[in-house]
Amino acid sequence: MNVLEVTGLTKSFGGLFANSNIDMSFEKNSITAVIGPNGAGKTTFFNMITGVYKPTSGEIVLNGKSLVGLKPDAVAKQGIARTFQNIRLFNQIPVLENVLVGMHTHLHANWLSVLLNLPQVKREEKAAQREAYRLLEYVGLADLLNENAGNLSYGAQRRLEIARAIATKPSVLLLDEPAAGMNPKETKELTKLIHTLRHELDITVILIEHDMKLVMEISDQIFVLDHGEKIAEGKPYEIRNNPKVIEAYLGKGAVALA
Amino acid sequence: MKKFITILLTNRTAQLVLFLVYVVVTTASLYLAEKSVVAFLLLLLSILILYFLKIKTPLKWVIGLLILGVLLPVSASQGPSYQSYMEVATLVGIYVAMALGLNIVVGLAGLLDLGFVAFFAVGAYTYGIFATGQAANFMPFGTYPLSGESFWVFLLIGCFVAALFGILLGIPVLRVKGDYLAIVTLGFGEIIRIVFNNMDKPVNITNGSMGLASIAPPRIFGIDLMFPNQFYYVVLVMVILVIYAVRTLEHSKIGRSWKAVRENEIAAQAMGVPLVKTKLTAFAIGASFSGMMGVVFAAKQTFVDPTSFTLLESTTILVMVVLGGMGSLPGVILGAAVVTILNLQVLTEISNWMNQLNINGVLSIPDALSPVKMQRFIFGALLIVFALYRSKGLIPAKNRKYDPEQLKQTKGKNSKFLFLSKEKLKAYEGRENL
Numbered sequence: 054m055n056v057l058e059v060t061g062l063t064k065s066f067g068g069l070f071a072n073s074n075i076d077m078s079f080e081k082n083s084i085t086a087v088i089g090p091n092g093a094g095k096t097t098f099f100n101m102i103t104g105v106y107k108p109t110s111g112e113i114v115l116n117g118k119s120l121v122g123l124k125p126d127a128v129a130k131q132g133i134a135r136t137f138q139n140i141r142l143f144n145q146i147p148v149l150e151n152v153l154v155g156m157h158t159h160l161h162a163n164w165l166s167v168l169l170n171l172p173q174v175k176r177e178e179k180a181a182q183r184e185a186y187r188l189l190e191y192v193g194l195a196d197l198l199n200e201n202a203g204n205l206s207y208g209a210q211r212r213l214e215i216a217r218a219i220a221t222k223p224s225v226l227l228l229d230e231p232a233a234g235m236n237p238k239e240t241k242e243l244t245k246l247i248h249t250l251r252h253e254l255d256i257t258v259i260l261i262e263h264d265m266k267l268v269m270e271i272s273d274q275i276f277v278l279d280h281g282e283k284i285a286e287g288k289p290y291e292i293r294n295n296p297k298v299i300e301a302y303l304g305k306g307a308v309a310l311a
Numbered sequence: 312m313k314k315f316i317t318i319l320l321t322n323r324t325a326q327l328v329l330f331l332v333y334v335v336v337t338t339a340s341l342y343l344a345e346k347s348v349v350a351f352l353l354l355l356l357s358i359l360i361l362y363f364l365k366i367k368t369p370l371k372w373v374i375g376l377l378i379l380g381v382l383l384p385v386s387a388s389q390g391p392s393y394q395s396y397m398e399v400a401t402l403v404g405i406y407v408a409m410a411l412g413l414n415i416v417v418g419l420a421g422l423l424d425l426g427f428v429a430f431f432a433v434g435a436y437t438y439g440i441f442a443t444g445q446a447a448n449f450m451p452f453g454t455y456p457l458s459g460e461s462f463w464v465f466l467l468i469g470c471f472v473a474a475l476f477g478i479l480l481g482i483p484v485l486r487v488k489g490d491y492l493a494i495v496t497l498g499f500g501e502i503i504r505i506v507f508n509n510m511d512k513p514v515n516i517t518n519g520s521m522g523l524a525s526i527a528p529p530r531i532f533g534i535d536l537m538f539p540n541q542f543y544y545v546v547l548v549m550v551i552l553v554i555y556a557v558r559t560l561e562h563s564k565i566g567r568s569w570k571a572v573r574e575n576e577i578a579a580q581a582m583g584v585p586l587v588k589t590k591l592t593a594f595a596i597g598a599s600f601s602g603m604m605g606v607v608f609a610a611k612q613t614f615v616d617p618t619s620f621t622l623l624e625s626t627t628i629l630v631m632v633v634l635g636g637m638g639s640l641p642g643v644i645l646g647a648a649v650v651t652i653l654n655l656q657v658l659t660e661i662s663n664w665m666n667q668l669n670i671n672g673v674l675s676i677p678d679a680l681s682p683v684k685m686q687r688f689i690f691g692a693l694l695i696v697f698a699l700y701r702s703k704g705l706i707p708a709k710n711r712k713y714d715p716e717q718l719k720q721t722k723g724k725n726s727k728f729l730f731l732s733k734e735k736l737k738a739y740e741g742r743e744n745l
Contacts, residue, residue, distance in 0.1 A: 129583035143574035154571040158583035167563040185717035
């Protein structure tokens with residue numbers, strides 16, 4: 054069953070087509086990698102799905118509902134969460150509160166009920182804090198709950214971004230270069246985390262990544278973008294030997310050599 | 312000596328005893344001394360010391376309220392300058408509440424607002440128009456001025472009208488960010504003042520630059536509140552309410568989303584926080600505090616005119632927030648108190664003293680150099696010093712600490728937020744951490 058389906062997705066900035074006519078479908082509980090050289094339009098693709106950019110044309114359907122034209126916060130409410138290529142945490146607030154912000158759409162308090170200090174608000178807040186803490190345990194950051202997010206190490210910040218995204222209870226999780234800047238050990242831990250996420254949380258994972266080892270190891274399916282167009286799709290071993298992909302990544306000479 | 316200091320820093324009882332001695336001494340000197348500005352300020356300082364004592368928070372509140380509610384007014388009441396002290400204390404309260412309102416907008420939500428005084432003006436005029444005969448010019452029904460009893464209702468009305476203005480301003484303005492937002496709000500602040508200045512034609516609503524005079528004083532249980540010592544209590548109660556509101560909001564879903572928007576708009580939005588709504592809430596709630604204090608201000612002065620709501624006022628309130636510590640509740644309170652007292656009392660005192668010297672022929676200092684006239688210079692210098700050496704303010708904002716033990720306790724009881732389904736939870740509980 055496909056959770057997310059993208060058809061004919063196009064984005065042009067003036068005359069430049071960052072994405073043109075992209076069709077992709079994502080099966081439930083799968084891990085999909087979107088790869089391609091720098092400037093291929095991968096992040097633009099993510100930004101369209103999450104509502105940051107409005108597509109020039111095309112359709113994005115999540116569980117039967119169209120997401121085109123929704124603002125990012127409405128998209129998040131529909132069940133798409135993301136992390137960012139350049140980490141975007143709430144640096145000056147504690148780790149635990151970062152995760153609590155992720156639960157925003159599931160909390161029902163409003164300004165009046167908060168000011169009146171209603172018992173249900175207190176209950177809800179307590180439960181949310183407990184669950185946020187458990188989520189931190191889950192990604193292995195529980196010891197750092199009171200630390201400001203900006204003080205965490207790079208790898209920990211990446212994990213926290215994932216924890217915060219999971220807190221929104223998404224059906225689709227978009228990871229934009231989650232392993233960028235990580236050392237091999239951290240990358241390995243991350244691979245494991247993504248695997249467990251998919252198994253235990255019923256999440257469909259889509260990731261942009263340049264670390265080919267990670268991509269090949271983890272993905273059920275790979276899409277390759279180049280110059281805004283989808284040039285290949287398939288299982289990892291199919292992609293590895295696809296001449297078009299090699300050409301896009303390494304240039305024409307490399308294909309001849311291979 | 313060293314030993315004495317360590318005892319003082321660690322031992323609660325020692326701290327408490329010494330503090331009480333301090334309070335008794337300052338209270339007594341305020342009670343006995345003829346000219347007692349120093350004693351008055353020292354007694355106010357006790358509130359700050361109280362904040363830093365290592366005793367339980369509820370006890371701090373009780374002691375603090377005792378000092379502000381009983382000791383301060385009673386001991387000051389003996390001297391000749393009783394009303395002027397209470398006037399200062401009342402104004403401190405008004406500015407504290409306003410600064411706390413601005414702190415929500417600037418400190419928590421990170422939206423630089425340079426026209427905050429506009430909401431104060433809206434509140435003041437709301438009461439001013441209806442508590443004078445002015446409303447009769449355009450209202451088709453009712454008899455005006457309204458009686459002083461309506462003041463209590465107007466506290467709420469002032470809140471709502473200011474919040475409404477906050478939202479009306481916010482909807483177009485919040486599309487712009489950062490510096491642009493600052494400029495637009497600055498414009499708004501000036502526009503409101505000028506509009507009030509010109510709304511005497513064709514229908515006379517605000518009485519223009521003449522202002523509204525003899526506004527009905529608030530009345531409660533048949534007593535008209537006319538004197539600063541009476542307003543002092545009104546303001547005290549309102550400040551406590553405002554502090555309560557800010558505290559509860561800050562540590563709720565709403566406060567968190569404000570901070571999230573401040574820290575990173577894009578990430579906040581991606582987590583499902585609606586930007587415009589969150590910013591509007593901050594604007595509206597911040598404005599409502601200001602509007603409420605505007606009503607009190609109008610009633611206290613019994614006179615409002617547009618000159619009370621200049622850009623300088625907005626800047627002063629912003630200085631209070633920045634000086635005290637953006638986003639820090641105790642910091643902003645301290646900032647507001649320091650700036651107001653500096654303005655109203657310290658600089659005036661020094662000027663008087665220098666005049667005295669002049670008259671006695673000890674020193675001759677030209678009038679242009681008197682501290683009262685150098686108010687802006689002094690604030691400017693203060694701000695520069697703070698920006699350089701203490702950029703987070705007098706009392707920097709602190710984050711709440713969560714107790715992991717408490718969060719662990721009732722594990723798994725509430726299923727509403729579970730990110731793991733129940734069946735899979737079991738597998739997780741048994742597993743080593745990742």
